[in-house]
Amino acid sequence: TVFLDKELKVRRYTPASTNLFSLIPSDAGRPIGDVLRRFSDATLLDDARRVLADLSPLAKEVQAEDGRWYIRRITPYRTQDDRIEGVVITFVDVCDLKETEEALRRQQAELEAARADTENARRRLSVIVDSIADGFFAFDREWRITHVNDAALRHFRKTREEMVGHGFFEAFPAARGTVYENEYRRAMESGEPVHFEAPSTISDRTMEIHAYPGPDNMTVLFRDVTERNRMVAALREAHERAVWLARFPEENPNP
Numbered sequence: 001t002v003f004l005d006k007e008l009k010v011r012r013y014t015p016a017s018t019n020l021f022s023l024i025p026s027d028a029g030r031p032i033g034d035v036l037r038r039f040s041d042a043t044l045l046d047d048a049r050r051v052l053a054d055l056s057p058l059a060k061e062v063q064a065e066d067g068r069w070y071i072r073r074i075t076p077y078r079t080q081d082d083r084i085e086g087v088v089i090t091f092v093d094v095c096d097l098k099e100t101e102e103a104l105r106r107q108q109a110e111l112e113a114a115r116a117d118t119e120n121a122r123r124r125l126s127v128i129v130d131s132i133a134d135g136f137f138a139f140d141r142e143w144r145i146t147h148v149n150d151a152a153l154r155h156f157r158k159t160r161e162e163m164v165g166h167g168f169f170e171a172f173p174a175a176r177g178t179v180y181e182n183e184y185r186r187a188m189e190s191g192e193p194v195h196f197e198a199p200s201t202i203s204d205r206t207m208e209i210h211a212y213p214g215p216d217n218m219t220v221l222f223r224d225v226t227e228r229n230r231m232v233a234a235l236r237e238a239h240e241r242a243v244w245l246a247r248f249p250e251e252n253p254n255p
Helices: 015-019 044-054 095-113 115-130 150-156 179-190 226-246
Strands: 002-005 010-013 058-064 069-078 084-093 135-140 145-148 194-199 206-213 217-224
Touching (some): 095 217, 135 150, 150 217
Antiparallel strands (some): 002 010, 002 084, 058 069, 069 084, 135 145, 135 217, 194 206
16 A cells, blocks of 8 residues: 555555555655556556546556556545545455456366366366455356355355355345446446445445456455455554644753
């Protein structure tokens, strides 16, 4: 996570962000455009300016020099009294999702090439998706759930039999009319991936969703970002306290 002011100068950053930016403590106040990046992102500055202008978050996939993939998200930086003081840039590692997408493409090709071997291909696919730490599931164009991994079953507190083969809204009736239905439909209609955060419909947690539409199905990777969002909020509050304290000169006990 990197915090920028309205002039896109560095205000604060988390230690993990130094994997993607060549940042050191003395870079506070330095334009982010002057900081060496370890990832490809030609629209970073333009997107940050757009977020400042219309206050709508923007997200895209970027690839780091080490080959890892991230979702780069830019959101307005709001103070506790709801003033806009800049933007917050966050990066989420989605290599698991990329590997899953590639595995799904390979398995789909195998299924098309050898229908007789369908059961074996499905077993191999199950091994792949169950190894992912984040929740993963997929459903077809009829909204029938076709795949779900162990992490998702634990989160949903359901068995595989209660999900696979069932309609999405049969398994999750509370999702009707929510951002989940709206965003999944938008992805299927446009053919473009969607990335968003939303309150869970089954708990008091906040979920981050990455949904990728394919010709025949939708693959969804999700993770609980409640604690991450709390950390970002705590960092913002700490920064605001530091700014507030800096307004007052240090008292000299021996004038």
